[in-house]
Amino acid sequence: xxxxxxxxxxxxxxxxxxxxxxxxxxxxxxxxxxxxxxxxxxxxxxxxxxxxxxxxxxxxxxxxxxxxxxxxxxxxxxxxxxxxxxxxxxxxxxxxxxxxxxxxxxxxxxxxxxxxxxxxxxxxxxxxxxxxxxxxxxxxxxxxxxxxxxxxxxxxxxxxxxxxxxxxxxxxxxxxxxxxxxxxxxxxxxxxxxxxxxxxxxxxxxxxxxxxxxxxxxxxxxxxxxxxxxxxxxxxxxxxxxxxxxxxxxxxxxxxxxxxxxxxxxxxxxxxxxxxxxxxxxxxxxxxxxxxxxxxxxxxxxxxxxxxxxxxxxxxxxxxxxxxxxxxxxxxxxxxxxxxxxxxxxxxxxxxxxxxxxxxxxxxxxxxxxxxxxxxxxxxxxxxxxxxxxxxxxxxxxxxxxxxxx
Numbered sequence: 001x002x003x004x005x006x007x008x009x010x011x012x013x014x015x016x017x018x019x020x021x022x023x024x025x026x027x028x029x030x031x032x033x034x035x036x037x038x039x040x041x042x043x044x045x046x047x048x049x050x051x052x053x054x055x056x057x058x059x060x061x062x063x064x065x066x067x068x069x070x071x072x073x074x075x076x077x078x079x080x081x082x083x084x085x086x087x088x089x090x091x092x093x094x095x096x097x098x099x100x101x102x103x104x105x106x107x108x109x110x111x112x113x114x115x116x117x118x119x120x121x122x123x124x125x126x127x128x129x130x131x132x133x134x135x136x137x138x139x140x141x142x143x144x145x146x147x148x149x150x151x152x153x154x155x156x157x158x159x160x161x162x163x164x165x166x167x168x169x170x171x172x173x174x175x176x177x178x179x180x181x182x183x184x185x186x187x188x189x190x191x192x193x194x195x196x197x198x199x200x201x202x203x204x205x206x207x208x209x210x211x212x213x214x215x216x217x218x219x220x221x222x223x224x225x226x227x228x229x230x231x232x233x234x235x236x237x238x239x240x241x242x243x244x245x246x247x248x249x250x251x252x253x254x255x256x257x258x259x260x261x262x263x264x265x266x267x268x269x270x271x272x273x274x275x276x277x278x279x280x281x282x283x284x285x286x287x288x289x290x291x292x293x294x295x296x297x298x299x300x301x302x303x304x305x306x307x308x309x310x311x312x313x314x315x316x317x318x319x320x321x322x323x324x325x326x327x328x329x330x331x332x333x334x335x336x337x338x339x340x341x342x343x344x345x346x347x348x349x350x351x352x353x354x355x356x357x358x359x360x361x362x363x364x365x366x367x368x369x370x371x372x373x374x375x376x377x378x379x380x381x382x383x384x385x386x387x388x389x390x391x392x393x394x395x396x397x398x399x400x401x402x403x404x405x406x
Contacts, residue, residue, distance in 0.1 A: 001363025003166045004029070007039040007135065007157035011173040012230040014044030015076045022230060025171075026182035030090055030129050037164070039135040039157035040081055053336050063108030067137075069146045071097070072199060074153070082132045085375065091126060092130040095121070096338065097137040097145070102156065102350060104138030104146045110287060111138055111146035113155065116163045133160065151211030156216040170210060175229040176237035177202075177209050180255040184389050185396045191237050198253045198344050199239050201378045206258025207344040215239070221358035227389075251354060252345035252392035252399035255394050259339045262310045263292075263370065266304045268330040275327075276304070282323040285317040291340070292371035301329075307382055310336060338370060339388035342380040343395055349359065349376055358399055365394035 006026070009069055013019050026036060042050075050069050054061040061069075085092035097393035103118030124131050135153025140146050148155050154170060160167035177199070180188040194202070196219035203212035209227055218225045218239065226228055228236025269275060276295075283290055292307040308316055313334060320332055348354050358379050362369060371382035383391050 001085060001162060002034045003037070004034050005037045005157055005161035005164065005168045007153055007168070007170045008041065008081075008230060009153065009170075009172040010041040010046070013040055013042075013081065013090060014292065016080070019077070019080050019084050020229075021045075022171075023081060023088055023090075025089055025230065026085060027088050028129060034068050035125050035368055036130045037125070037133060037160055038081065038130055039133045039153055040074060040077045040162065041135055041153040042070075043077045043080075044282045046073040046076070050220065064144055067108045070147050071134070071137045071145045074136050078132045082130075085130055085132075088383065090130055091128040092313070093128055093131060094132040094134070095124070096134045098139050099301060100133055102138035102146070102159075104140055106140040106142060106144065106146065107287075108144075108146055110149040110225070111140065113138060113148070113159050116159060118160065118163050120162075121160075128183070133157075137150045144309050145358055148213075151208075151214075154214035155217065158223055159215045159225050162217050166227065167224035169226045171228055171230040172209060173230065173235045174209065174285050175232055176227050177207070177239075177254070178391050179400065180251070180396050181207070181257055184257050185255070186391050188396055189400065192235070193243050193247060194239050194253060195238060195346055196239060196241055197377060198346055201342070201344040202254050202256045203377070204281065205256035205344065205378070205380060206260070207256045210239075218373055225305060244381075249347045250345060250399070251347040251351045252343045252395075253283055253346050253347070255395045255399070256342045256344060256394050257388050258309045258342075259388065261307050261340045261382065262380060263305060263335040263338045264309050264313075265303065265305045265328060265333045265335075267301075267333075269302045269304060269324075271284035271297060271300055271302050272329065275324075279304075279323040282319040283316065286319045288312045288315050288319060291380070292373050294371060304369065307340065337385050338382050340380055340382055340383045341388055341395070342378055343399065344378045344398075346377050348378070355379060358395065361394040362391055362396035365390045366389045367394070 017314045025309035071175040080092040082092045103115040135156040138146050158168050176190045178188045178190050200215045203215050220322045235380045290306045294305050296303045373380050
């Protein structure tokens with residue numbers, strides 16, 4: 001008898017019918033002799049609907065109360081799934097973050113898991129076949145409910161699997177991880193295997209199948225990770241430390257597209273490294289990840305351009321004002337009509353000419369490049385949002401070509 005952690009996303013539990021379908025999938029697994037810890041997201045668009053409700057009753061909802069509100073979505077889907085399993089004669093119960101013992105930092109809306117006390121989960125699994133767990137949430141040192149940020153249910157599931165030392169299966173409405181989002185490039189191929197380093201980059205760069213923090217945990221604790229479809233028996237994707245020996249490493253594994261980007265430009269800043277240190281220090285302290293940094297100096301003044309996630313623009317404005325307090329003559333502008341397109345692949349480490357092929361493909365598609373950043377296994381560009389699809393299609397076509405045999 002094996003213990004396995006499964007996670008079902010919001011699209012998988014979006015309706016009563018979908019919840020019953022998930023329950024039937026779980027029943028089939030239980031019939032094979034497994035016991036399951038099942039982590040669930042809120043149903044469909046519940047989280048967005050709750051945010052909308054909060055904005056209707058308050059012009060400035062407190063982060064604490066927002067987390068109290070948002071956590072109810074997962075509690076509803078967990079309880080409903082347990083009910084469906086009962087009707088199918090499978091013993092099950094639901095546990096929320098407090099009952100389970102998920103301890104987090106006190107940062108509302110974006111907490112980090114710091115510890116898991118799974119003694120109650122282990123005890124319950126001796127009595128029932130399935131424990132359904134609320135994803136996306138935890139309890140702060142002060143006893144407040146916290147949420148882990150968008151996609152945090154992945155993190156919840158993988159953290160539980162890591163603590164238990166068991167495999168983790170992530171189920172959604174897609175059959176696995178694709179070389180590019182099929183909604184952007186319909187002809188993109190599904191990947192059988194992806195290595196952790198590639199998945200980390202792809203998740204951080206906009207690939208939405210897995211949450212990057214969850215992948216970090218999986219890599220650190222060597223969690224066997226599988227991504228598949230809730231509604232199909234098609235084989236999914238396995239995330240591994242290294243590819244099987246018989247499988248050749250491609251130069252580029254995937255193309256990620258992130259539409260949730262904003263370009264920020266600061267003009268008229270005094271020259272000086274100390275000012276940049278203060279500016280980016282404030283941004284980091286406020287939890288803002290900065291990318292695509294470029295500077296241009298003219299005389300004694302400097303302009304800085306960088307990209308951030310769109311949802312962080314309010315923190316950016318606050319951080320900039322704080323770091324530049326007492327300095328006159330500067331201005332801030334932002335542009336939301338941009339997207340980030342990235343090529344990711346461990347094979348880049350040992351292949352020459354990747355950058356030439358990358359930019360040649362973009363040039364052929366007449367895509368304008370507004371900014372660039374690279375690492376050992378990725379190339380990212382900032383492009384006009386309305387050109388992101390063309391950029392992704394050109395890159396998929398370029399790197400999906402079979403290399404000529406010598």
